[in-house]
Amino acid sequence: MPQPILTAAAMRDAETAAVAAGTTYAALMATAGKAVADTAARFALGRPILVLAGPGNNGGDGYVAASILAERGHDVIVAAHGDARSAEAIAARAAWQGQTIALADAEPRPILIDALFGTGLSRPLDADVATTLQSLVDAAEFSLAVDVPSGVDTDTGADLGAPHGLTATLALGAYKPAHLIEPAAGLCGHLFLADIGVPARGSWHVIARPQLVPPPRDAQKFTRGLVVVVAGAMPGAARLAARAAIHAGAGYVILAGADAGQPEAIVHKPLGDPADLAAILDDDRIGCVLIGPGLGRDDRASALLDIAVASRHPLVVDGDALTLLGREAPHRLAPRADIAMTPHAGEFARMFASADGKLLATLSAARAIDGVVVHKGPDTVVAAPDGRAAVQIERSSWLSTAGSGDTLAGILAARRATGVDFFGAAQQAVWFHTRAAKLAGPAFVADQLSHYLPAAIGECL
Numbered sequence: 001m002p003q004p005i006l007t008a009a010a011m012r013d014a015e016t017a018a019v020a021a022g023t024t025y026a027a028l029m030a031t032a033g034k035a036v037a038d039t040a041a042r043f044a045l046g047r048p049i050l051v052l053a054g055p056g057n058n059g060g061d062g063y064v065a066a067s068i069l070a071e072r073g074h075d076v077i078v079a080a081h082g083d084a085r086s087a088e089a090i091a092a093r094a095a096w097q098g099q100t101i102a103l104a105d106a107e108p109r110p111i112l113i114d115a116l117f118g119t120g121l122s123r124p125l126d127a128d129v130a131t132t133l134q135s136l137v138d139a140a141e142f143s144l145a146v147d148v149p150s151g152v153d154t155d156t157g158a159d160l161g162a163p164h165g166l167t168a169t170l171a172l173g174a175y176k177p178a179h180l181i182e183p184a185a186g187l188c189g190h191l192f193l194a195d196i197g198v199p200a201r202g203s204w205h206v207i208a209r210p211q212l213v214p215p216p217r218d219a220q221k222f223t224r225g226l227v228v229v230v231a232g233a234m235p236g237a238a239r240l241a242a243r244a245a246i247h248a249g250a251g252y253v254i255l256a257g258a259d260a261g262q263p264e265a266i267v268h269k270p271l272g273d274p275a276d277l278a279a280i281l282d283d284d285r286i287g288c289v290l291i292g293p294g295l296g297r298d299d300r301a302s303a304l305l306d307i308a309v310a311s312r313h314p315l316v317v318d319g320d321a322l323t324l325l326g327r328e329a330p331h332r333l334a335p336r337a338d339i340a341m342t343p344h345a346g347e348f349a350r351m352f353a354s355a356d357g358k359l360l361a362t363l364s365a366a367r368a369i370d371g372v373v374v375h376k377g378p379d380t381v382v383a384a385p386d387g388r389a390a391v392q393i394e395r396s397s398w399l400s401t402a403g404s405g406d407t408l409a410g411i412l413a414a415r416r417a418t419g420v421d422f423f424g425a426a427q428q429a430v431w432f433h434t435r436a437a438k439l440a441g442p443a444f445v446a447d448q449l450s451h452y453l454p455a456a457i458g459e460c461l
């Protein structure tokens with residue numbers, strides 16, 4: 001099972017269920033604190049440790065970790081912020097027998113454990129707390145956030161005064177949106193996950209390596225998946241998408257309206273009049289249609305888009321097609337079955353009002369179009385209209401290059417054409433795209449990405 005992603009409230013519910021099933025909150029805090037101590041000890045190498053402990057259970061985890069580390073012989077000081085509030089945090093603080101100072105008096109130490117605030121953060125950090133925390137992080141050689149960096153919104157990933165430059169974050173029990181969604185994800189540093197004995201389930205999860213099977217023995221090119229890519233004003237983008245599609249497992253790729261170039265296996269069909277597209281799409285063997293990369297935004301582009309939307313095939317809408325749809329996207333697409341769109345942040349904002357952070361905004365967009373939305377970025381979110389969501393955890397910042405999105409759209413069309421539903425196909429596409437980028441090495445050109453797709457697929461068989 002892929003790792004679930006839980007909101008702060010869902011994590012609290014999971015914790016409550018675990019306690020109802022027989023554990024105690026104190027036992028959970030003991031397990032969490034031990035996980036923090038174990039992680040910090042791995043990197044401390046005998047260097048002095050400063051634990052920042054806030055008033056809630058995040059601080060409680062910090063006191064437990066401090067006690068365990070001191071018992072193991074580490075040099076530990078706790079800097080406390082506010083009085084412990086919950087029964088478990090009060091007990092953890094009472095059990096701490098080492099030196100405690102006020103946060104305002106804390107001097108930097110090489111190892112820093114940030115247990116000021118976790119999932120209970122309810123407002124931005126006070127400016128003086130944020131400044132102190134930042135200076136202690138800056139001065140530390142290794143800094144570890146407990147559960148989430150203090151000062152991020154757990155559910156939206158918003159930055160409410162969190163420090164920059166943390167070395168690592170230890171997520172407790174489950175990933176939260178803040179671990180994966182920007183800007184919070186970028187503030188976490190290296191991400192570790194600790195099992196604290198709380199069974200966590202939900203309809204959101206991280207995108208995992210796909211599990212594939214080779215084509216069946218009786219496979220032929222059309223059953224492997226026939227993709228039609230519609231080209232427009234800037235045919236290069238559609239070519240990139242078509243090449244990605246044929247390297248991503250589709251059995252047959254037609255490029256409608258542009259000369260395919262390489263590889264020769266892609267079939268070129270001319271589009272004189274936009275109405276020619278209707279004839280090309282009148283084919284039951286088609287597994288998926290892709291429209292949008294380099295389509296243009298003129299009347300011809302609109303006419304091609306109308307025909308693609310009216311067709312009966314699974315449809316991926318990307319690039320210029322999204323801009324053409326704009327605010328009309330829900331109204332135009334919702335009545336149509338089997339649809340996915342792949343907007344980047346700018347295209348998304350032209351179609352949908354954004355609120356509540358990227359994850360919830362993408363889920364609400366998926367409901368609005370009654371289809372799958374792949375909201376691209378370093379923190380790509382795939383959302384389905386039934387409330388399921390999957391978020392990218394493996395990343396490659398080298399994917400921020402021209403043609404990268406066209407390639408993703410082509411992979412998505414190919415995976416859908418092989419028979420996977422759009423929610424599954426989109427997760428596969430995001431994974432293959434990133435994996436191909438890693439295999440391609442740094443500073444690749446998007447044209448090269450396709451060549452690494454077969455190897456990425458090979459890792460999943």
Ligand SMILES: NC(=O)C1=CN([C@@H]2O[C@H](COP(=O)(O)OP(=O)(O)OC[C@H]3O[C@@H](n4cnc5c(N)ncnc54)[C@H](OP(=O)(O)O)[C@@H]3O)[C@@H](O)[C@H]2O)[C@H](O)CC1
Nearest residue numbers: 015028029032056057058117118119120121122123124147
């Ligand atoms: N997930 C689990 O199963 C376990 C999690 N643990 C740890 O518990 C924290 C969550 O603990 P919680 O007590 O709910 O919340 P916090 O520790 O994050 O902090 C809440 C207190 O902080 C006050 N607060 C909130 N925001 C601010 C702020 N900006 N400035 C000052 N004070 C703030 C808040 O006060 P309110 O006024 O909002 O009520 C609370 O007093 C989780 O992250 C894990 O680390 C368990 O230990 C193990 C099981």
Ligand SMILES: [K+]
Nearest residue numbers: 117146148150
């Ligand atoms: K924290």
